[in-house]
Amino acid sequence: MTSIDVWKQPPYLKPGDTIVGISPSGAIKDLAAVEKAREIVRSQGYNLALDKHWNAHYGYLAGTDEQRREALLEALTNSNYKAIIAVRGGYGAARLLEAEDWETIFRNNPKWIIGFSDITGLLWKLARLNIYSIHGPVLVSLAKEPEWSLKRLFNYLQGHPLPPLQGEGWGNGQAEGWLLPANLTVATHLLGTPLKPPLDGAILALEDVGEPPYRIDRMLTQWRLIGAFREVKGIALGRFSSSHASSHSWTVEEVLRDRLGDLGIPIVSELPFGHEGVNAMLPVGMKVRLDGDQGILTRV
Known part of the structure; x- marks a missing residue:
């Protein structure tokens, strides 16, 4: 059973360390964004390396499974690399985990892995x-983050305290648990697979992009039908962007209230993370407190 007391923490970073960018999912589309990210990483006192396959293309994937798996393995085992950031999301990260003894590799090479969206599979x-x-920005979105969000990410990588995030509380008091962020679509497809962690004691943090309200309804209904919310202590909701409703439709906000509002646990919405806007980093596995009355997510 997952416990917030027995987690393994990768080493914090020091000025001058090298962060490596890899592409475990979709093929890169915006080369200029990567160069902007390189300058940001340098301005924070780090070096940015790029894996040799980072700009590969194989259909909609950033290279073959073998190339992307090789990149992940090299990033983990090369002692020159102190943290790993995904170049972008898209699709394909879960395919890498079909092969290799990743459990042993991850356990023997703990490093910070940074990303969101399709990177949910790795997280x-x-x-x-x-x-x-x-759970945080990928390289191609790094330049879109405001200064406070960049500071939040890079300060955390050095072990500094994490400021709370403010959203809109739905009530039901407070809960403490371990933080489990995810893209809702990706996470829904991981339910029932060996990649899904136990949800007991978790504070879920969910976001998504481009999903119309009825599809969000369908995914949350699946979670309800299989009992996935039963051991969850609270839910933090980020941005559900580009969720266009057709005529005679509920809005995404109405769907979230309808499908989550009766769970009897603290829920906070409108938190600043997700696609198409500020994507404040969230530490996966850290003990947090979710205040459903005050609308605050705080690291404990």
């Missing part, structure tokens, strides 16, 4: 192994 695999990781 959830690490959570299943009780290894901390970071």
